Amino acid sequence: MKLTWQKKDHKQITVQKFLLAQGISQRLIKTMKKGVGTVYLEQKQVPLNTVIKQPVAVTLELPPEKADENVPPSSEPLEIYYEDSNWLVVNKPAGVTSVPGPSDRQDTMVNRVKGYLLQQGATDLVPHVITRLDRFTSGVMLIAKHRVAQGLLTTTAAQKQIxxxxxxxxxxxxxxxxxxxxxxxxxxxxxxxxxxxxxxxxxxxxxxxxxxxxxxxxxxxxxxxxxxxxxxxxxxxxxxxxxxxxxxxxxxxxxxxxxxxxxxKLQFVDPFTKTELQFISELPADxxxxxxxxxxxxxx
Structure with a gap:
């Protein structure tokens, strides 16, 4: 996947600090320092410690997130309220756990989303749950489709805005x-x-x-x-x-x-588009x- 930001001023800043300012997580920065991912200024590949001195397009390219072999895909139904390249908003039924654990490793919401992503031919195959619900709690649930989106909404400041x-x-x-x-x-x-x-x-x-x-x-x-x-x-x-x-x-x-x-009800400002998104889930039959x-x- 590729994400591009435009640096608009002449202030000097390293590539690493610029990415952090865009909301890229420290965790992902550490992963990049181990050789995962590439940064480009315009079309020139640069290291994270490069100092940017002028307005320029900064592009981050990351390899696909490979599927976890320990998380089998599920073909059980998935009720989708909203989807774009970054987010999946779904309706979780009562009785289905959010993530794999001791009580269920075969048919959690993560398993179902993984099954859906495989059907859609997605390349990033690690669903990241943003708003986890207890097993027997029903309702609207937000999932990030890749690690950059996850990082943008899991900081303490971002969580307060959800x-x-x-x-x-x-x-x-x-x-x-x-x-x-x-x-x-x-x-x-x-x-x-x-x-x-x-x-x-x-x-x-x-x-x-x-x-x-x-x-x-x-x-x-x-x-x-x-x-x-x-x-x-x-x-x-x-x-x-x-x-x-x-x-x-x-x-x-x-x-x-x-x-x-x-x-x-779930409401948040999409950090990519800066638009406010709101979703309502009706009460279930029980x-x-x-x-x-x-x-x-x-x-x-």
């Missing part, structure tokens, strides 16, 4: 209908679950009640201000309102067979059915 909103169905009655949960999270000892810990990582969750079912629960719209593991699930559990269907956090198992959490059951109980 706007993510969820719908969660929580148990019990939330007294505060709009609030900010600001509580550090850490992993429980000998458990996969997370809890509030004074020395945990900073975690902030904004929520607003969309539909109140009194003491039966509430549908809440949630915005993540940080991106900690199990953040929404752990934060509402800390309030005494675990999500319906969330077995790990002792949520009620009565109306839905997985945690009632859906990533419904989530709608759970809401219908609570609504019926409310009317009784």
């Amino acid at each position: 706007h993510k909103e969820y719908y969660a169905l929580v148990s019990g009655e939330l007294i505060e209908k709009t609030a900010l949960i600001d509580a550090p999270l850490g992993r429980k000892e000998n458990s996969y679950a997370y809890e509030i810990q004074s020395d945990g990582k900073n975690a902030q969750t904004k929520y607003q009640v969309v539909q109140d079912y009194q003491d039966q629960g509430a549908l809440v719209q949630v915005q993540l201000l940080t991106g900690r593991t199990h953040q929404i699930r752990a934060h509402f559990t800390s309030l005494g309102h675990p999500l319906y269907g969330d077995e790990l956090y002792q949520g009620p198992q009565t109306i839905i067979q997985r945690q009632a959490l859906h990533a419904y 989530f709608k059915a759970a809401l219908a059951q609570l609504d019926a109980r409310k009317r009784v």
Whole structure:
């Protein structure tokens, strides 16, 4: 793949610092220092320590990312919301893990995307997950199609610019209908679950009640201000309102067979085109059915 940027001023800067300023990651720079990739000023190949003194076109050429033999392609369906040469935005079903791991190495979202890319004749065959979702969380998910795109959206500053909103169905009655949960999270000892810990990582969750079912629960719209593991699930559990269907956090198992959490909105500025992209994922059938059951109980 090739990417070209135009240096427009006369300030002196090394090729390496210029690429870093464009968002190329330190990790990729280290890889390039090992001989992977080529940089050109106009059409002349140059090393990373070359000093650029005038306006010029800077081109980065990278070899294709070869497929990982340990990640088999999957031919299972892939619902695509958006695709260009850099990004793939997909709808993840509940029950499918985001990346290969101990629970599944054959049919994760990465396996499915790899299968799709092979069908399309792509040369970069390593999908990079930008917005990972828990196995039983459904909804919109962003994947970078190559390592440059991944690097541009995985810096701390870039991650803060990705706007993510969820719908969660929580148990019990939330007294505060709009609030900010600001509580550090850490992993429980000998458990996969997370809890509030004074020395945990900073975690902030904004929520607003969309539909109140009194003491039966509430549908809440949630915005993540940080991106900690199990953040929404752990934060509402800390309030005494675990999500319906969330077995790990002792949520009620009565109306839905997985945690009632859906990533419904994703918004970010494409670092390549500088345009804002927004995607909405409708609630899946099992989530709608759970809401219908609570609504019926409310009317009784």
